[in-house]
Amino acid sequence: MEPAPTPPPLRLGLAEEADVPAVVALVESAYRGDGSRRGWTTEADYLDGQRVDEAMVRAMLRQRGSLVLVARQGERLVGCCHLEDLGGGVAELGMLAVDPLAQGQGVGRALLAEGARVAAERLGARRLRLLVLWMRDELIAWYERRGFRPTGERRPFPYGDLRYGLPRRPDLWFSVLERPLP
Template identity: 45%
Template sequence: MGLELCLATKVDHPAIIALTNRAYRQAEGQAAWKVETIVGGQRLDEGLLAEDLAQPGANLLIGRDAVGAHLGHVRLDEGADGVWFLAMLTVAPDRQDGGLGRAILEAAETWVRARGGAAIRMTVIRQREELIAWYGRRGYAPTGETKSFPYGDKRFGEPTRDDLVFEVLEKRL
């Protein structure tokens, strides 16, 4: 399934926020490994999105179907030395299990390559082993680096446990 991504506009933000919160936080209709059940509450709001997109090199991209329906999205931030950061890969829950997540990821990789990117990095909550395995099957490997979970910052949701940490994954393009 080939998919092209286009840059999101401010008009797209409400739909992006709603879909991100639904896909990351609402288990209804999704396999358990696809939802961050270890973190409750919101995943994204207008303030967080604006803060993310204000960062230098930040890009928010949407994948749409033939009639323009929003299928999913991803944030790609250009970094130093050709290493880009991927975040918020989101697929509409009613469209999962059909290769759409893989198609968005492949389109993101194509987008980064077209801009001279040499690698993509991301963070995934270490306790989401099935998701890390999914990325592993697509060539993303742990770097050995970790990042702290933002405990106490309600903007990022409400963790249900006190041992969360982000694993840094990377794929050379």
Template identity: 55%
Template sequence: MTEITIRDAVAADIPALHALIESAYRGEASRAGWTTEADLLDGQRTDPEDLAEILADPGQGLLSAWRGEDLIGCILIADRGEGTGYFGMLSVSPTLQGGGLGRRLVTAAHAALADRFGARRVRISVFPHRESLIAWYERLGYHQTGDTLPFPYGNLRFGLPKRDDLYFVVMERGLG
């Protein structure tokens, strides 16, 4: 088996990143894994322009996981200031989910957030409807803060909601 390499994504990776993220979250292909949002949202998860904005912003980035020439995972990292980092858009190829790559990407994100942005804690946002995902994050040391964030209804960049009760719960854990 070819070794997995995790590195910073670059602009040339955008087409592969976009395809991977969409396959992990939307449509029938996403149902091969356990992280699908296909029951909650239709439409896109992101677009190439959004990915380009992330890569151009010094306060954000995308870590990418490669097996040889194949992109198999990625995770967004961002500085939220005051010692707080954020990660999102954790994506693993649906047919490879459950094999430990997501955990490796989260660990790499924690290290990058601490090293690059001086983060001492990390916050994430998750749909409360995704109970198995929340449980997975809890096993990684995250806890729910009690804070919630609204879903951006009307912003097609985030997808087409299939229900009218979408929002996010905020989870957090310390680093170090």
């Protein structure tokens, strides 16, 4: 039996307008629907509907203090995340998504490290914050292994805002995690 071919090297960079449809497709594949169940980041048990749309991603690209990072293997987009300057030395990392077929290959770790670097260098952040659905114990543990700590703060889920999905349960809220940046 032949070994699986080695994937092309990972290239990290900033998303551009032409990347918007691929970013949306990637995020949807990682979080929503039955296809997302191939990976471990799925939210399909908690939310239906969309996770993000093209208008939202375009707004992220145009907003001052907002960046979308992408990871490519060859020409294929395999990961992304969003960074937003919240002011006061805090940047928020969100929409971290890895193609379910590329999960477990270090793409998420690479994006998280690059996001931390970019947040510090380009946004002047001293702390990196993220929000995770409270019941995602495995995902919270993954972030904790990368230096994030729960702040004890809870944020409400945007019920009624269909841009973020259709909740399948009434008890959704976000845990806030943070880590210092060098």
